[in-house]
Amino acid sequence: MEEDQLLENLVLELRRGVIVLAVLSQLQEEQYGYSILKQLAEKGLGVDQGTLYPLLRRMESQGLLKSRWRVESDRPRRYYIASPLGRQILPKVKSEWIKISGTLDKFLEE
């Protein structure tokens, strides 16, 4: 049981590190919160909503995202999109990720 909990925490920590990159990559076009969650899940990165929604706000306060409220079907939705800074930073973070991922692949093959 303790081992399961430990594994769950380790996986959670791993995911936390890559969610920012995943979200930034998916927000080249405007999307609302729930659609981002669904899109990430459909592509294989299930993210806890308690992690994703506060993260979107933090990324916005860091200047990586922009958001605006839009009224659709008589109710408001908050849409997020990568800011110019977010777009500028994305390729750099992506290249870092590729390097890290490649290095780790080598470690894990050993």
Next chain:
Amino acid sequence: MKNKLIDAYVACVGESLPEKDRADIEAEISSLLQDMVESRADAENREPDDEMVCAVLKEFGEPEKVAASYREPHYLIGPRLFPPFQMVLKIVLAVLGAIALAGLVYTLTRLGSVPLETIITQSIEAIVQYLGSAVTVFGNVVLIFAILEIALPRIGRKKKEWDPRSLTGFTPVDSIEPAGLAADIAFNAFAIVLFNFYPDWVAVSFREGVGWVQSGTVLSAAFFSFLPWLTLAWAAKIIVDVALLAKGRWTRALRWVFAAAEVFMIGVLAAMLFGEPIIDLAEISTSLGLAGDLPFDGGIYFTVRFILLIIIIATGSDAVKVLKPEFHRQPVPSVE
């Protein structure tokens, strides 16, 4: 789609959110929940009902947990100050325990031959009083460190752009411990305030009949004659500590100034050690309406002098530790 359960849930989350962002986060959560319910209704090909809303809310999580995920972590006492906080608390509580124990022993001695029941009752009352005092002390120490937690980042903030050339001549022995210095500042300031403005608090209280009796201050006239010098020594330590925090590292000048402040403190303490007693036991007897000397007064005077001696040795050891690198410094190539 409006739903009373969703509204109640959102209001419940909002209660634990900071007021500044509350309305915005509430609107966002409400919108997200409605999206989730709609999506589920589409997937199940039926109209949303309370059962479905309940399932979605359960999946979204407990309101307090959701609100917590939107709040930035705040520390009353953060990881940086926690080790000195623990250390100070242990020392203060141990000293308080020693005083309480001494008070209990003294009370029992005064009562003479008493039944076991009285001893147990007195002991329980002493423990209760100790716990009460411990809670007060704990609160005060927490308050001091909480203020430091807020103030420290401002003190340590660098205004100028950092220049690697400032490392010229720097070695690891020059690094400082900001948390330790902050604690030192707080407790020197506390000593100045306590002994100058509230000397009556330095008193002895013990059980007398049905109630507690508190003496007047135990500090003697001799102590008060040293107080201006002690205050000067504490103030000097505060100034040096603040200068160290501002500089961010030890420099040759600061080492010598620190050592000078410590030597000054040793001088004052030595004068106290070899001079008239700094506590007045006769004053305690008078305050408590007792005739004659207190029991073990010779032992108490000896203990106070012994404590002074220990403080002198510790202060001297600090001064030597700080000055040592000046005499054993390895030459460091300068940065051109």
